[in-house]
Amino acid sequence: MTETIAQDVTKVAEKLSPPRFIAFYLPQFYPIPENDEFWGKGFTEWTNVTRARPRFRGHYQPHVPADLGFYDLRVPEVREEQATLAREYGVYGFCYYHYWFNGRRVLERPLDEVLALGKPDFPFCICWANQNWTRRWEGNDKHVLLEQRYSADDDLAHIRHLIATMEDPRYIRVEGRPLILIYRVELLPAPQRTTEIWRNEVRKAGLGELLLVNVESNYVRTPKDPVEMGFDAALRFQPDFTSFHASAPIRALRKLKSPRRDDKVYSYAGLYRKWKFRPASPYRSFECVTPMWDNSARQERKAYMLKGSTPELYEKWLEDAVTRSRPDSEGRRWVFINAWNEWAEGCHLEPCGKWGLEYLKATKRAFDGR
Numbered sequence: 001m002t003e004t005i006a007q008d009v010t011k012v013a014e015k016l017s018p019p020r021f022i023a024f025y026l027p028q029f030y031p032i033p034e035n036d037e038f039w040g041k042g043f044t045e046w047t048n049v050t051r052a053r054p055r056f057r058g059h060y061q062p063h064v065p066a067d068l069g070f071y072d073l074r075v076p077e078v079r080e081e082q083a084t085l086a087r088e089y090g091v092y093g094f095c096y097y098h099y100w101f102n103g104r105r106v107l108e109r110p111l112d113e114v115l116a117l118g119k120p121d122f123p124f125c126i127c128w129a130n131q132n133w134t135r136r137w138e139g140n141d142k143h144v145l146l147e148q149r150y151s152a153d154d155d156l157a158h159i160r161h162l163i164a165t166m167e168d169p170r171y172i173r174v175e176g177r178p179l180i181l182i183y184r185v186e187l188l189p190a191p192q193r194t195t196e197i198w199r200n201e202v203r204k205a206g207l208g209e210l211l212l213v214n215v216e217s218n219y220v221r222t223p224k225d226p227v228e229m230g231f232d233a234a235l236r237f238q239p240d241f242t243s244f245h246a247s248a249p250i251r252a253l254r255k256l257k258s259p260r261r262d263d264k265v266y267s268y269a270g271l272y273r274k275w276k277f278r279p280a281s282p283y284r285s286f287e288c289v290t291p292m293w294d295n296s297a298r299q300e301r302k303a304y305m306l307k308g309s310t311p312e313l314y315e316k317w318l319e320d321a322v323t324r325s326r327p328d329s330e331g332r333r334w335v336f337i338n339a340w341n342e343w344a345e346g347c348h349l350e351p352c353g354k355w356g357l358e359y360l361k362a363t364k365r366a367f368d369g370r
Contacts, residue, residue, distance in 0.1 A: 090367030294346025
């Protein structure tokens, strides 16, 4: 009996491919007219990064890039270097944030050039960041800079635009199906209408069936079954601060002299434990892991931070996420990582001045299964 079980486990292990890690990718590292208008001439994500300062003793700020420097995503060689680094350390592909406002695209240049040039030769998919652009960084959610206005006509125009992206041979498919994520499904007035229009158009284009993933963000405390909304699967975004709603943040911090900020600082190890011991999802769900988090560079007040992140803890979490992942029909385990380059949210695999390549090395060890 024991021998039979061991043989079954070996067969499953042989069928499984190495894990496929997809890292969220922020394209806001070059100037655009909209940001010039909203935040000042020449604004990029680096503007926020460089003005960050420590808020308590031992607080790691600012996060300063190391190997890749303060790059400009209009430069093709930068995108090549990113892909080379990601591939070397076990990252399978990037999930680019995609910004669409009723036909108006924002921060589209990096991916447009990847498509036009055919380089880098590195897999990718998209996540539609479908919330309004506001002055939230300044604590003003009500001042809308770019507004989403949903309609059936816009759903149709949007998916027709995306078809050309999905036709690229580098576009990520899961079980042969093009993968699209939507960041805030709860904002869609008629999600089933949107998904039906999208699926029909993709079939007509000869691309087969979509794999649509609902990102369960921190804005959603009570997730819904994605199938009920017309989706195929969910992804619980990390860090999941909703898991801390009954927990007090870390209080024993020696704060530096500064204005009242109302920041919340939580334990990275605590977040990992809450993830580890949560019940399994009752529906199809992709795992997501974060190496670190600290959005104080963006948030003058009410920032959220994780304290105590280390490459070792992150590696353990990533290993556990691989183990917990349900293999797809082809034996592949998909895990998302937030993020490749969210520098102003203190959340990045790209090398920084403090940790260097250590988080990437941890990613590679988890990929290798050792």
